[in-house]
Amino acid sequence: MMTKGTKIPDQMAALRQHKAGGPLQLEQVRVPRPGPGEVLVRMEASPVNPSDLALLAGGYLERSYPFTPGLEGSGTVVEAGSGLLPRLRLGKRVACSPGHGSDGTWAGFMLTTATNVAPIPAHVSMEQGSMMLVNPMTAMAFLQMAREGKHRAVINNAAASSLGKMLIRLTLNRDIPLINIVRNETQVETLKKLGAVHVLNSQSPSFIEELKSLARTLNATLVLDAVTGNQSALLLDAAPPGSTLVAYARLSGEPIKADPGALIGEGKKMVGFQLGYWLQDKSLLFKLRFISKVKKALDRELASTVNRSYPLERAEEAIAYYREHMSDGKIVLQIGSL
Ligand SMILES: NC(=O)c1ccc[n+]([C@@H]2O[C@H](COP(=O)([O-])OP(=O)(O)OC[C@H]3O[C@@H](n4cnc5c(N)ncnc54)[C@H](OP(=O)(O)O)[C@@H]3O)[C@@H](O)[C@H]2O)c1
Numbered sequence: 001m002m003t004k005g006t007k008i009p010d011q012m013a014a015l016r017q018h019k020a021g022g023p024l025q026l027e028q029v030r031v032p033r034p035g036p037g038e039v040l041v042r043m044e045a046s047p048v049n050p051s052d053l054a055l056l057a058g059g060y061l062e063r064s065y066p067f068t069p070g071l072e073g074s075g076t077v078v079e080a081g082s083g084l085l086p087r088l089r090l091g092k093r094v095a096c097s098p099g100h101g102s103d104g105t106w107a108g109f110m111l112t113t114a115t116n117v118a119p120i121p122a123h124v125s126m127e128q129g130s131m132m133l134v135n136p137m138t139a140m141a142f143l144q145m146a147r148e149g150k151h152r153a154v155i156n157n158a159a160a161s162s163l164g165k166m167l168i169r170l171t172l173n174r175d176i177p178l179i180n181i182v183r184n185e186t187q188v189e190t191l192k193k194l195g196a197v198h199v200l201n202s203q204s205p206s207f208i209e210e211l212k213s214l215a216r217t218l219n220a221t222l223v224l225d226a227v228t229g230n231q232s233a234l235l236l237d238a239a240p241p242g243s244t245l246v247a248y249a250r251l252s253g254e255p256i257k258a259d260p261g262a263l264i265g266e267g268k269k270m271v272g273f274q275l276g277y278w279l280q281d282k283s284l285l286f287k288l289r290f291i292s293k294v295k296k297a298l299d300r301e302l303a304s305t306v307n308r309s310y311p312l313e314r315a316e317e318a319i320a321y322y323r324e325h326m327s328d329g330k331i332v333l334q335i336g337s338l
Helices: 050-057 084-089 135-148 162-173 185-193 207-218 230-238 260-265 275-280 284-296 312-324
Strands: 011-017 024-030 038-047 073-080 093-096 109-113 117-119 153-156 178-182 198-201 220-225 244-247 269-272 306-311 330-334
Touching: 011 312, 024 312, 038 084, 050 312, 073 084, 073 109, 135 153, 135 162, 135 220, 135 275, 135 284, 153 162, 153 207, 162 178, 162 185, 178 185, 178 207, 185 198, 198 207, 207 220, 207 230, 220 230, 230 244, 230 260, 306 312, 312 330
Parallel strands: 153 178, 153 220, 178 198, 220 244, 244 269, 306 330
Antiparallel strands: 011 024, 038 073, 038 109, 038 330, 073 093, 093 117
């Protein structure tokens, strides 16, 4: 094992959840040490994402309790297990995510595999770097899917999200028509100020007719659905024949409800998207180019707006605030001061 810079303590503060849906408690736990292929990251910052809320509620990813939540973040690699990649990452500022079922980023240190960390470019802050892996890569993946599928236009819902705003900037710069669906008029105004051309409010009485007409006029055959539930049925019905609906989250908490007739009679498809699985199939060369493109756009098209920062010990308050202000920008937990 090699260390750099920091004397690694035996104990650290970590947020722990003891049962699904249970409270978060700041506890002292043992600092894990890296084995072969692993690195120890001294954590700096971590956002609260919808996937964290799903994880805290239980039933989203398999895990044993108690555990430390937090699915992405940033920090410095302070210790490396054996292997070339861990050694290359030692001392680097990195964006990081935990391995499957492992403790996460809401702690003083996180142990993960060296393949789960990516160096943060010098021009990007630790705060922005903490949000580098999930949304920016997903937004870029959606753009790639639009290209590969030769889709002329795209529909996205929950479009006032950080990811939705990235997608707006990416598609505007490439002249790809994007139909944004939000759920109130404030969000319509916010997205129009960003330059979005087509913004529909799902609560408007004319929503379904407007969506159908616009989707068919623009030939929007790539339908990105983060809401699911009843909205999937509306989207599938409105989209032109041959469309693909990509379910990428379950914000409504509801299962997908859809008329099989749309799939059978109109050649429409429904598929799921998870960034990790999508990347798994890609070649090493594709991945390297893809990550390099994402990094270059991190301070522009793929930047995340931070609404508020909280220290780790106020995570419960941060999460409660986030639940009520999701469209206003990211909530970031600052861990470096622990
Ligand atoms: N599959 C993947 O690999 C992958 C990767 C990245 C992101 N995602 C998903 O992408 C989505 C956006 O992520 P983000 O971090 O950008 O989110 P975010 O910035 O935290 O914003 C969440 C958005 O979802 C909206 N929302 C919440 N519940 C909703 C509901 N029931 N119906 C309609 N809209 C709802 C919120 O609107 P209000 O302000 O009105 O509540 C807000 O605009 C999330 O669902 C996330 O899980 C998936």
